[in-house]
Structures are given as structure tokens and as C-alpha cells.
Amino acid sequence: MIGFKRQGKISVLLMCNTSKNTMEIKIDPDKCIGCGTCAAIAPGSFKMNDETNKAEVINPVTDSEETTKMGAESCPTAAIVIE
């Protein structure tokens, strides 16, 4: 089950895997500076929006959980939070 919800300006992607793991990926557009590192590290999780030059979550995510987390952790401004 995959769904989107909006909390103010922060886009949130909810993912439910077949396992019990649920990851919630949040990108804060005010923090994102558009460097593209997340999309380079985890191209199945994040992409750059050509108009806003901000990172977005890809729906559905096709990377492994480990790759998604690495992409999030590589953000130089810590704009991506996984819960």
C-alpha cells in the first residue's frame, strides 16, 4: 500500500512493504538546495524536479531500503528525513 499525504509544504510519502517495515520519507523544500546528491545515490528513490530544482520522492520507490537511507543521509542540508 502506497499513499501520499501533504503536511503543509512538506511532501510525505508513506510506504508499506510486504514486510512489517513502514518507511515515511519527508523532504523539506525549504532545506533542499537542489544539489542532486540524493538522486545520484538513490535514483530509484529520489528525482530532481526540473522546474523547482528541488528533490522529490519517487512513487513507488524501487531502491532497497539501505540505498534509500544512504541517499537520505547523504543530503548536505539534512532536508530528507526517514521515519
Place this chain on the structure above:
Amino acid sequence: MSKEAKIRDKEGKAWLYTDVVKDHFFNPKNLLKHGEEENYNADASGRVGSPACGDEMALWLKIDKKSERITECKWQTFGCASAIASTSMLSVMVTENGGMKVDDALKIKPQDILARLGGLPARKVHCSVLGDQALRTAINDWFQKTGQNQRIINV
């Protein structure tokens, strides 16, 4: 997946970049010396900047048109230790063993460079992406100069 390296030990004293990172930082490979860029007869070049830290990377390629192998890869940067070490390693990776074909060079992921370096701290990974982006920009430049616009990729 490469193991993350820590910048400091628990006491905050040691400098824990890997030995490979340190070697490529102190002895960068394939660096184009300042002033040599004007006479360097490159087949293609790319220049990118990082909005994250103001770093800038310029990269030059010599490519054998027949075999499409990268025979030389030179670079310059206004960048940090991680950017220098990562791009130095990348330049070795694309030119070793007779040179990488451009299609194979485009398949290099930041994780491949990190693995060869023995890892970087997570907050320094964005610096390692700069060289990769410059390489892709340079290969696109080569596609354009050789009339192969259909092969141009997203950087």
C-alpha cells in the same frame, strides 16, 4: 555498499578518513596543473558546480573515437578533500586497464567510487558526486562534438 567512515574517533582526536582517501588527497592522480588547460588538447570537457558548498569541478577527457575508450581523464577543482580524493579515484577508474568505454563510464555510480575509497562520512558524500557529474557532462560534450546527440543523457 561501502562502510561509512567516521571523521573523528570517540575522543575527537583522530582523523579517520581512510588511508586511500588520504593518499588520493595528498597525491591526487591525473590532476591538470594550473595553466596547462589552455594547451591540453582534450576531446571533451565538462564543468559543474555544487550549490551545497560552492565547490567547482572541471574535467577533461581524451577519447579514442574508434574504440570509444577513455584514454586520458584530467581534472581541476576548487573543492575539499573528499571532492579531490573522489575525483582522483574516478579518473583512475575510467583510465585503468586500457581505459573504460564511454558507455561503461556512464554506468559508474557514486557508490562504486565510495567503495574504492573505502567509504566517506555521510555528510561528505555530496562532494564525491561532483566528479561523477563533471564526467557525465564531459561525455555529453563528446557526444555533441561527434554528432551523436541522440546519446546525450541527463547529468
